[in-house]
Amino acid sequence: xxxxxxxxxxxxxxxxxxxxxxxxxxxxxxxxxxxxxxxxxxxxxxxxxxxxxxxxxxxxxxxxxxxxxxxxxxxxxxxxxxxxxxxxxxxxxxxxxxxxxxxxxxxxxxxxxxxxxxxxxxxxxxxxxxxxxxxxxxxxxxxxxxxxxxxxxxxxxxxxxxxxxxxxxxxxxxxxxxxxxxxxxxxxxxxxxxxxxxxxxxxxxxxxxxxxxxxxxxxxxxxxxxxxxxxxxxxxxxxxxxxxxxxxxxx
Amino acid sequence: xxxxxxxxxxxxxxxxxxxxxxxxxxxxxxxxxxxxxxxxxxxxxxxxxxxxxxxxxxxxxxxxxxxxxxxxxxxxxxxxxxxxxxxxxxxxxxxxxxxxxxxxxxxxxxxxxxxxxxxxxxxxxxxxxxxxxxxxxxxxxxxxxxxxxxxxxxxxxxxxxxxxxxxxxxxxxxxxxxxxxxxxxxxxxxxxxxxxxxxxxxxxxxxxxxxxxxxxxxxxxxxxxxxxxxxxxxxxxxxxxxxxxxxxxxxxxxxxxxxxxxxxxxxxxxxxxxxxxxxxxxxxxxxxxxxxxxxxxxxxxxxxxxxxxxxxxxxxxxxxxxxxxxx
Numbered sequence: 001x002x003x004x005x006x007x008x009x010x011x012x013x014x015x016x017x018x019x020x021x022x023x024x025x026x027x028x029x030x031x032x033x034x035x036x037x038x039x040x041x042x043x044x045x046x047x048x049x050x051x052x053x054x055x056x057x058x059x060x061x062x063x064x065x066x067x068x069x070x071x072x073x074x075x076x077x078x079x080x081x082x083x084x085x086x087x088x089x090x091x092x093x094x095x096x097x098x099x100x101x102x103x104x105x106x107x108x109x110x111x112x113x114x115x116x117x118x119x120x121x122x123x124x125x126x127x128x129x130x131x132x133x134x135x136x137x138x139x140x141x142x143x144x145x146x147x148x149x150x151x152x153x154x155x156x157x158x159x160x161x162x163x164x165x166x167x168x169x170x171x172x173x174x175x176x177x178x179x180x181x182x183x184x185x186x187x188x189x190x191x192x193x194x195x196x197x198x199x200x201x202x203x204x205x206x207x208x209x210x211x212x213x214x215x216x217x218x219x220x221x222x223x224x225x226x227x228x229x230x231x232x233x234x235x236x237x238x239x240x241x242x243x244x245x246x247x248x249x250x251x
Numbered sequence: 252x253x254x255x256x257x258x259x260x261x262x263x264x265x266x267x268x269x270x271x272x273x274x275x276x277x278x279x280x281x282x283x284x285x286x287x288x289x290x291x292x293x294x295x296x297x298x299x300x301x302x303x304x305x306x307x308x309x310x311x312x313x314x315x316x317x318x319x320x321x322x323x324x325x326x327x328x329x330x331x332x333x334x335x336x337x338x339x340x341x342x343x344x345x346x347x348x349x350x351x352x353x354x355x356x357x358x359x360x361x362x363x364x365x366x367x368x369x370x371x372x373x374x375x376x377x378x379x380x381x382x383x384x385x386x387x388x389x390x391x392x393x394x395x396x397x398x399x400x401x402x403x404x405x406x407x408x409x410x411x412x413x414x415x416x417x418x419x420x421x422x423x424x425x426x427x428x429x430x431x432x433x434x435x436x437x438x439x440x441x442x443x444x445x446x447x448x449x450x451x452x453x454x455x456x457x458x459x460x461x462x463x464x465x466x467x468x469x470x471x472x473x474x475x476x477x478x479x480x481x482x483x484x485x486x487x488x489x490x491x492x493x494x495x496x497x498x499x500x501x502x503x504x505x506x507x508x509x510x511x512x513x514x515x516x517x518x519x520x521x522x523x524x525x526x527x528x529x530x531x532x533x534x535x536x537x538x539x540x541x542x543x544x545x546x547x548x549x550x551x552x553x554x555x556x557x558x559x560x561x562x563x564x565x566x567x568x569x570x571x572x573x574x575x576x577x578x
Binding site for chain 1: 329458461462463464465466468469471472473474475476514518519520521
């Protein structure tokens with residue numbers, strides 16, 4: 001089943017080409033890591049795919065009505081905005097917005113999804129805390145729980161692991177793998193190559209607004225491609241415990 | 252939540268009755284309420300039904316409208332310092348009223364001034380719609396509001412500046428301070444249709460305002476149509492605030508202070524703040540309108556003066572609290 005299809009997506013912002021002719025298809029049950037240097041166009045690709053910025057070419061999500069789109073994909077933006085000190089459980093419950101009938105409160109089923117999302121992100125002890133007063137990493141977990149509560153086949157997240165401590169980085173990637181095992185797909189931009197190597201089922205590597213490589217981690221996370229995309233040397237080894245991948249130096 | 256609403260509802264009911272029984276005519280509270288309800292056709296019934304009832308009802312509805320519009324505006328802009336006047340409607344309504352006073356349109360009957368003010372508000376809204384970007388973006392909305400407010404205020408000053416008649420200038424200044432004195436049922440009937448439509452539009456925004464807590468991108472991807480939402484916000488605020496200004500003049504601070512005070516009581520949830528602020532705004536305006544009659548009964552103290560005198564110290568308290576919370 002295809003959850004996202006991008007065809008010849010191009011985007012120009014202020015006369016600067018940001019995306020050049022990007023085509024990409026995401027099926028079910030994948031954890032797809034979107035890698036690339038700063039300014040490669042990762043955020044723009046995700047926002048254009050969602051239809052948040054008008055781009056040339058086509059995206060299967062951009063044409064949907066806002067409500068249908070909200071039931072097809074959940075989005076966690078990189079900029080973590082929590083405008084008011086709402087309790088964490090209220091914030092997570094916002095994820096149910098596209099599923100509620102006009103004027104209706106949360107059903108027991110909605111509440112169950114909210115509770116599940118809160119538990120998955122390890123936020124049970126934070127339910128009544130004011131979300132805007134949590135630490136940066138805790139806020140990121142609350143916002144990701146909100147996206148999980150939206151309960152969509154596709155989850156797109158822009159650097160969800162940024163600012164998390166190592167244990168929650170790993171826990172977050174584990175949640176993504178669990179979602180993939182349930183048949184959902186997670187499309188996630190990352191900067192941590194080691195995390196991507198260990199937890200993604202597929203890597204899309206971007207550079208200068210285009211896709212440089214797309215495939216399983218072992219095909220994409222190669223010294224040659226890392227040198228071309230990031231200009232770095234890397235250490236990598238396949239251990240009994242899974243792949244170990246570490247950037248070493250700037251070339 | 253429900254306890255807060257019950258409390259606010261009781262407060263509003265008490266202040267409404269208080270507003271009915273306070274006045275220049277020396278009649279006891281029980282007698283005046285009896286005259287209002289039973290209606291023996293005597294002078295007390297006249298005073299109650301023609302003077303005090305419209306005044307109390309206007310304070311109730313206009314206060315509720317200003318509180319509601321303030322809560323909606325703060326929620327949409329995600330800024331606790333936003334207020335309903337931000338989109339330039341009160342300034343353009345005031346300009347319409349000032350032109351009416353200066354040109355003698357006022358002499359054409361009770362409705363001359365409010366209708367001119369409403370016309371000013373409608374022109375202001377039209378300009379906002381034309382200027383702000385159609386995608387629901389907040390920055391162009393604020394910029395357009397500032398531009399229109401500044402232009403309307405400048406034109407108001409120009410009219411004052413060129414006014415050949417010192418009495419007209421005096422009347423303009425007093426009108427701009429806001430008052431509910433000497434209003435009749437005609438004013439209420441003028442306000443109500445705009446007030447009800449505006450309130451209906453704003454009360455329907457709750458879910459979108461909640462989603463906007465997480466920013467514009469997140470709200471869009473949760474199914475919220477921001478462009479449509481901003482259209483409803485501007486139309487709702489404009490009809491409430493435009494009609495309120497047309498009938499009662501410029502009454503500041505209610506739309507700013509009331510949502511601010513009540514926010515912690517509703518868990519900071521924008522949707523729950525809407526009704527709470529409507530009740531809070533009604534209570535604040537009823538109280539202010541009682542105060543102007545009690546403090547200086549023979550000097551015609553203006554409402555805007557009282558709301559600002561009460562509102563400014565409340566803000567000092569908020570500053571103190573914020574500084575303490577931030578260590």
